[in-house]
Amino acid sequence: MASSSTRGAAIDLRSVSKHYGSFIALDKVSLHIEPGEFMTLLGPSGSGKTTTLNVIAGFTEVSSGSLDVGGKSVIGVPAHKRNIGVVFQHYALFPHMTVSRNVAYPLTLRGIANPDRAARMRKALDMVKMADFGHRFPSELSGGQQQRVALARAIVFDPPLLLMDEPLGALDKKLREWLQLEIKRIHRELGTTFVYVTHDQEEALVLSDRIAVFNQGRIEQIGTGRQLYDEPETLFVGKFVGDSTILRGAASTSGNETALEIEGRKVAAAKRLPNGAKPVMLLRPEKLSLARRGKGGQDRNTLPGRIGEAIYLGSGSKYEVVLADTSKAIVRSTLDAETFAIGDEVDLVFAGSDVKLLADDENADFTLT
Amino acid sequence: MATRAIDSRDTVPAVAADDRRRWFRGQAFWLVAPALLLLVICLGLPLAIVTLRSFSEPQWGWQNYAWFFGTPVNLTVLQRTFAISAWVTLVCLIAGYPYAYVMTAVGPKIRLILILCVLVPFWVSGVVRTLAWVILLQDSGVINSVIRAVGLSPVKLIRTQTGVVIGMAQVLLPFMILPLYSVMKTIDLRLMQAARSLGASPARAFAQVYLPLSLPGVYAGAIIVFILALGFYITPALLGGPRSTMLSTLIQNQVLSLLNWGRGGAMGVVLLIATFVLLALAAPLSRQPYKTGSRR
Amino acid sequence: MKQPGRILLGLYCLLVAVWLVAPTIVVVPMSFNEKKSLAFPPSGFSWQWYQNFFTSPEWSASLIGSLKVAVVTAVFATVIGTLAAFGLDRMKSRVSGVLRALLITPMVVPGVVLAVGIYAVYLDTRLVGTMTGFVLAHTMLAVPFVIIAVSASLEVFDKRLETAAASLGATRLTAFRTVTLPLIAPGILSGLLFAFVTSFDEIIVALFITSPYLKTLPVQIFSSITRDADPTVAAVGTLLFITTSLVIGAGLLIGSRQGKR
Numbered sequence: 001m002a003s004s005s006t007r008g009a010a011i012d013l014r015s016v017s018k019h020y021g022s023f024i025a026l027d028k029v030s031l032h033i034e035p036g037e038f039m040t041l042l043g044p045s046g047s048g049k050t051t052t053l054n055v056i057a058g059f060t061e062v063s064s065g066s067l068d069v070g071g072k073s074v075i076g077v078p079a080h081k082r083n084i085g086v087v088f089q090h091y092a093l094f095p096h097m098t099v100s101r102n103v104a105y106p107l108t109l110r111g112i113a114n115p116d117r118a119a120r121m122r123k124a125l126d127m128v129k130m131a132d133f134g135h136r137f138p139s140e141l142s143g144g145q146q147q148r149v150a151l152a153r154a155i156v157f158d159p160p161l162l163l164m165d166e167p168l169g170a171l172d173k174k175l176r177e178w179l180q181l182e183i184k185r186i187h188r189e190l191g192t193t194f195v196y197v198t199h200d201q202e203e204a205l206v207l208s209d210r211i212a213v214f215n216q217g218r219i220e221q222i223g224t225g226r227q228l229y230d231e232p233e234t235l236f237v238g239k240f241v242g243d244s245t246i247l248r249g250a251a252s253t254s255g256n257e258t259a260l261e262i263e264g265r266k267v268a269a270a271k272r273l274p275n276g277a278k279p280v281m282l283l284r285p286e287k288l289s290l291a292r293r294g295k296g297g298q299d300r301n302t303l304p305g306r307i308g309e310a311i312y313l314g315s316g317s318k319y320e321v322v323l324a325d326t327s328k329a330i331v332r333s334t335l336d337a338e339t340f341a342i343g344d345e346v347d348l349v350f351a352g353s354d355v356k357l358l359a360d361d362e363n364a365d366f367t368l369t
Numbered sequence: 370m371a372t373r374a375i376d377s378r379d380t381v382p383a384v385a386a387d388d389r390r391r392w393f394r395g396q397a398f399w400l401v402a403p404a405l406l407l408l409v410i411c412l413g414l415p416l417a418i419v420t421l422r423s424f425s426e427p428q429w430g431w432q433n434y435a436w437f438f439g440t441p442v443n444l445t446v447l448q449r450t451f452a453i454s455a456w457v458t459l460v461c462l463i464a465g466y467p468y469a470y471v472m473t474a475v476g477p478k479i480r481l482i483l484i485l486c487v488l489v490p491f492w493v494s495g496v497v498r499t500l501a502w503v504i505l506l507q508d509s510g511v512i513n514s515v516i517r518a519v520g521l522s523p524v525k526l527i528r529t530q531t532g533v534v535i536g537m538a539q540v541l542l543p544f545m546i547l548p549l550y551s552v553m554k555t556i557d558l559r560l561m562q563a564a565r566s567l568g569a570s571p572a573r574a575f576a577q578v579y580l581p582l583s584l585p586g587v588y589a590g591a592i593i594v595f596i597l598a599l600g601f602y603i604t605p606a607l608l609g610g611p612r613s614t615m616l617s618t619l620i621q622n623q624v625l626s627l628l629n630w631g632r633g634g635a636m637g638v639v640l641l642i643a644t645f646v647l648l649a650l651a652a653p654l655s656r657q658p659y660k661t662g663s664r665r
Numbered sequence: 666m667k668q669p670g671r672i673l674l675g676l677y678c679l680l681v682a683v684w685l686v687a688p689t690i691v692v693v694p695m696s697f698n699e700k701k702s703l704a705f706p707p708s709g710f711s712w713q714w715y716q717n718f719f720t721s722p723e724w725s726a727s728l729i730g731s732l733k734v735a736v737v738t739a740v741f742a743t744v745i746g747t748l749a750a751f752g753l754d755r756m757k758s759r760v761s762g763v764l765r766a767l768l769i770t771p772m773v774v775p776g777v778v779l780a781v782g783i784y785a786v787y788l789d790t791r792l793v794g795t796m797t798g799f800v801l802a803h804t805m806l807a808v809p810f811v812i813i814a815v816s817a818s819l820e821v822f823d824k825r826l827e828t829a830a831a832s833l834g835a836t837r838l839t840a841f842r843t844v845t846l847p848l849i850a851p852g853i854l855s856g857l858l859f860a861f862v863t864s865f866d867e868i869i870v871a872l873f874i875t876s877p878y879l880k881t882l883p884v885q886i887f888s889s890i891t892r893d894a895d896p897t898v899a900a901v902g903t904l905l906f907i908t909t910s911l912v913i914g915a916g917l918l919i920g921s922r923q924g925k926r
Binding site for chain 2: 678684687688692695705756764768770771774776785801804862866868873882887891899901902905906909
Binding site for chain 3: 057058059078079080081083084085086088090092094095096105106109110153154157
C-alpha cells in the first residue's frame with residue numbers, strides 16, 4: 001500500500017462533478033488517495049479519468065464538489081500555484097529550450113538560484129538516467145528519452161504529488177514495459193503520491209498500489225489489482241480488467257443457488273444476488289477447463305462448444321470457444337494440458353465456486369478503437 | 370494487448386484549455402479591435418466615398434453608370450481587362466503547374482533554389498521590375514536583340530497586349546506557384562504508385578489521381594492571380610499602349626486628369642463588384658475537400 | 666517517369682526560373698551604362714548613376730522618405746497585426762473566420778479603387794502628402810501580411826505547452842513571455858519584414874497621396890521612368906537587389922543554424 005515515506009500529499013475528492021453544457025464528464029466522483037500511494041485511474045476513452053486528472057492539476061475547474069490536496073482545499077487555486085508535477089502524454093517539452101533549461105524551468109520560476117538549481121537539475125536528470133543529454137534539444141531525442149526528460153522536469157521541484165496522463169501512450173510496447181519499471185522505481189525512491197491515468201489495464205496492474213476504474217464519468221470500483229481481478233463488483237470492471245467469459249441465460253434461483261439455462265443446459269453456482277437484478281456469470285480464463293465432448297466430469301458445470309480460435313502463447317495456449325448460444329468463452333490452459341484444434345467439439349468445464357455472479361448492465365460495453 | 374491505443378482525444382487536456390480560453394474570449398475582440406478600426410477608417414470609409422460619389426456627382430442618380438455602360442470604349446476596356454486577366458492566369462497556370470510539381474519532387478537543396486527563384490521577384494520593387502520589362506521588351510531590347518541575332522525579324526512587344534501579358538504574368542507567377550506548391554506537397558506520391566499498381570497508365574494516374582487532388586491549389590492560385598490582374602495598374606501603364614489600356618488606368622485618368630470623380634467612382638465600383646463577385650463564386654472551390662496524409 | 670520526360674520537365678522549369686529571375690538581373694548591367702539610355706546592350710562602364718542616386722537631393726529625399734514611412738508602418742502593422750492574430754486565435758472559429766476574411770480584404774481590393782478613395786478622404790482631412798497619411802494607408806495594407814504570418818506560427822504552436830508551463834508554476838504572463846513568445850517570434854519577425862517590404866514597395870496609393878514634400882522611392886522611380894530614360898533607376902534597382910539578397914542570405918544562414926534544433 002502506501003510508501004513508508006511521508007513526503008507525498010493525500011488527495012480527497014468528494015462528490016466532484018464536471019459538466020460541459022449538458023454533457024456530464026464527471027458525475028459525483030469521490031476518491032481518497034493516501035500519501036505516497038500509487039493510484040491509477042483506469043478506464044476507456046471518455047470515461048472521465050483524464051478529466052479527474054485535469055481537475056486535480058487545476059486545468060479544469062469543477063462544477064461542484066470539493067477537492068483537497070495535502071489537507072487543504074484547492075478549489076479556485078490556479079494550476080500554477082498548486083505545486084503539482086504533471087507528465088503529459090505528448091511530453092510537452094519546450095522545443096526552444098535545451099534539456100537542461102527545460103528541467104531548470106520550474107526551478108527558475110521558483111527563484112532558485114544557480115548552485116542549488118544546477119545541483120537539483122542534475123539530480124533529477126540522474127534519476128531518469130538522462131544526465132548526459134543536458135545540452136540537447138528535445139527534437140534531438142527519441143520519444144522515450146523525451147518522456148524521461150518530461151518526468152525529470154515534473155519532479156525536479158519536489159512536488160508532493162505527481163500526475164501522469166498516459167505518459168507511455170505514444171511509445172512502443174518494449175519501451176513501455178521498461179519505462180513502467182522505471183516509473184515504479186522512481187515512485188519508490190521519491191515517496192511522492194503518484195496519480196497515473198491509463199486505458200491499459202495491464203499497465204495499471206503492473207504499476208499501481210490501487211486502481212480506480214472509471215466508466216461514463218463515474219468510478220465503478222476502487223481496489224488493488226488483485227481485488228479488481230478476483231472480486232469485480234460490476235460487470236464493467238470484470239470485463240475491463242483481465243480476460244473474462246460472460247454467460248447469460250434464463251435465470252432461476254432456489255434457496256442460495258442461482259442457475260442459468262443456456263440453450264437447454266443448466267449451469268449453477270451456490271450464490272445469490274442481493275437484489276432482484278438480472279444475474280450473469282463471469283469466469284476468468286484460468287478457472288475454465290476444456291475436455292473432449294462427453295469426457296467432462298458430471299460433478300461440475302459443463303457447456304458444449306466448438307473451438308473457434310487456438311492461440312499458442314509459449315507458456316501455454318489460449319482458446320476461444322464458441323458456445324451453443326454463439327457467445328464466446330476464453331480459456332487459458334497450461335503447456336501440459338491436452339491441446340485442441342480449431343473446429344474440435346469440446347465441453348467447457350468449470351466449478352460453481354469459481355463463478356462470479358454479477359448484475360447485468362448494458363453500460364458495461366466499451367469500445368476499443 | 371487488446372487495450373492498446375484507445376482514442377487519444379480524451380488524454381489530451383484540450384478540455385482543460387477550454388476553461389482558460391473562455392477567460393480570453395471576452396478580451397479576444399479587443400485584441401482585434403485596432404485592426405478593425407484601421408480597416409474601417411482606411412478601407413471602409415474610402416470605398417464608401419468612392420461609391421457615394423459615383424451616385425452623387427455631378428448630381429444624384431445612375432448617370433455615371435449609364436455613361437459607363439453606354440460608351441463603347443469603356444466596354445471595350447472592360448472586356449479587355451477581363452481578357453488580359455484571363456490570359457495572364459492561363460500563362461501563370463501553364464508555367465506554374467509543372468514548376469510547382471517539380472518543387473515537390475526534387476531534393477531539399479534544389480527545392481531551396483527553386484523557391485528562391487520564385488521569391489526573387491519580390492526582392493526588388495515592383496516598379497523596378499516593370500522597368501526591367503521595358504528594357505527587355507523594347508524594340509531595341511534584349512529579346513529583340515536575341516531574335517535579330519538568330520536571323521528573324523524583330524517583333525513588336527512593348528506597348529502591345531502580348532507585352533503586357535508577359536510582364537504581368539511574371540509579376541503574378543509567384544501567387545500561382547505558392548498555393549499550388551502548398552497543396553501539392555500534401556499529396557502523397559505513393560497514391561500515384563498505388564494507381565499504377567492497380568493498372569493505370571502514367572497519364573491516367575495523373576489525370577485521375579494527382580490532378581483532382583491538386584485542383585484546390587489550381588483554383589486558389591487562379592483566383593488570386595485573376596483578381597490581382599483585374600486591378601493591375603503599374604505594369605499595363607508602363608508596358609502597354611493605348612490599345613492595351615486596362616480599367617485601372619482609365620479610373621486613374623478620370624480622377625487625376627479629368628477630375629471626374631463620379632465617372633471614376635462608377636468605374637471603380639464596377640471593378641470592385643467584379644472582384645468580389647468572382648471571389649465569392651470561386652472561393653469555395655479552393656477549399657481542400659480531402660485531407661491526404663502529409664508526406665512528412 | 667521516363668528519362669526523356671524528366672529532362673524535358675527539368676528544362677521547362679529552368680526556363681520558368683529564368684523568366685522569373687531575368688528581369689531582376691537585367692537592371693544590373695544597365696546601371697553601369699555610360700550613356701543616358703536604357704537601350705540594350707549598355708555601352709561603356711561608369712559609376713555615375715550610383716553617384717547620381719546618392720548625391721541628387723530628389724533621390725536621397727525619396728529614399729529617406731520611404732525608409733521613414735516603411736519603418737513606422739512596419740512597427741504599427743506588426744503590433745496591430747500580432748494583437749489581431751492572437752484575438753482571432755482565441756475566438757470561436759465561426760466568428761474568427763468571418764473577421765479573418767474581413768481583415769484580409771485589403772489584399773484583394775483593386776489598388777486604384779482604394780487609392781482613389783483614400784485620396785478623396787485625405788483631400789478632405791488634409792492628409793495628402795503627410796507622414797500620417799502614408800503610415801495610415803500603408804499600415805492598413807500591411808496588417809494582413811502580419812496577421813497571416815503570425816497566425817501561421819500560432820497555428821503550429823502547441824498550446825498545450827502553455828498548460829505544461831502552468832503546471833510547472835508559470836503564471837499566464839510568464840508562460841506567455843517564456844514559452845509562447847519565443848516560439849512564435851519567427852512569425853512576428855517575418856510579419857515585420859513583410860510589413861516593411863509592403864510599405865517600401867507600395868506605389869499605387871503613394872502615387873495618389875504623394876506631394877513635393879513627401880515622396881517615396883517607388884514614386885520617384887515611376888516618375889523617372891515616365892519622364893526620361895534615366896539609368897539611375899537601374900542603379901536603384903541593383904542596390905535594392907543587393908541589399909535584399911544580403912538580408913535574405915543572412916536570414917537563411919541564421920535559419921539553417923537554428924534549423925538543427
